[in-house]
Amino acid sequence: MLSTRRAMPIVVLSCLLLAGCKTGSLGGLSPSGSATASGTSSSASGAGGAGRAIAVGAGPQKKYTVQQQPAAGSCHYRYEKGEPLEDPACTPGAVSPAVTQVNLPSTICRKGGYTSGVRPSTYVTGKEKKLNAASYGYTGAMGEAEYDHLISLQLGGDPNDPRNLWVEPADPGHKTSQGVNNKKDPVETKLHTAVCAGKVTLAAAQQAIVTDWTTALTTLGLS
Secondary structure (H helix, E strand, O other): OHHHHHHHHHHHHHHHHOOOOEEEEEEEEOOOOOOOOOOOOOOEEOOOOOOOEEOOOOOOOOOOOOOOOOOOOOOOOOOOEEEOOOOOOOOEEEOHHHHHHHOHHOOOOOOOOOHOOOOOOOHHHHHHHHHHHHHHHOOOOHHHHHEEEOOOHHOOOOOHHHHHHHEOOOOOOOOOOOOOOHHHHHHHHHHHHHHHOOOHHHHHHHHHHHHHHOOHHHOOOOO
16 A cells, blocks of 8 residues: 555646646735735636636725836737627736725715726826737727726726726727727626625625626626
8 A cells, every 4th residue: 555655646646637736826825926805806717717816906096107017919808709808817807905895885885986086097097008008919099999997996996906907999890989888887887786785795796707797797697
């Protein structure tokens, strides 16, 4: 009989060869080295977020600065039924530590609004948008694309973390010269309404939209 000490390498090798096992992250850190949201995120199950935990950004700042973007051409769009989705390696999403399930009434669900007080200026986001367009290889009209928070501000997404922002192309069939108009925005609004009504948790809404915004409502039984 093999001793436990000798058997371990065989077990590990079998796991790697037959099951494709993955080793976990160290110390509860995300691949980028940022702490993950405790109690507010879980591993996603869809193609975009499989095995990922949502990182926690810096949160709202008194003064925002232009953030470094991924290298030019390093990000690639995915498409689901023609709808553009982000590259999960470049834009995995990031949540704001200022928004939690406990403080929803005083943050994203408060009367009078929340997003306008935490949104970066267009001076900052305009520069980031051009840099991110290069990251994704986007060559269309900038006015037809949205510099989008993957986890929207109204769902507690981080305002200016580069992991939570991407240049979102126009939807299929979008007519030029009509400006930004996409199907993701109504999904975000419905999720926000559901969270504030207590129908779904903040963490569930964040995870659903990170996994695949086109299926988020169906996944949560809100469609």
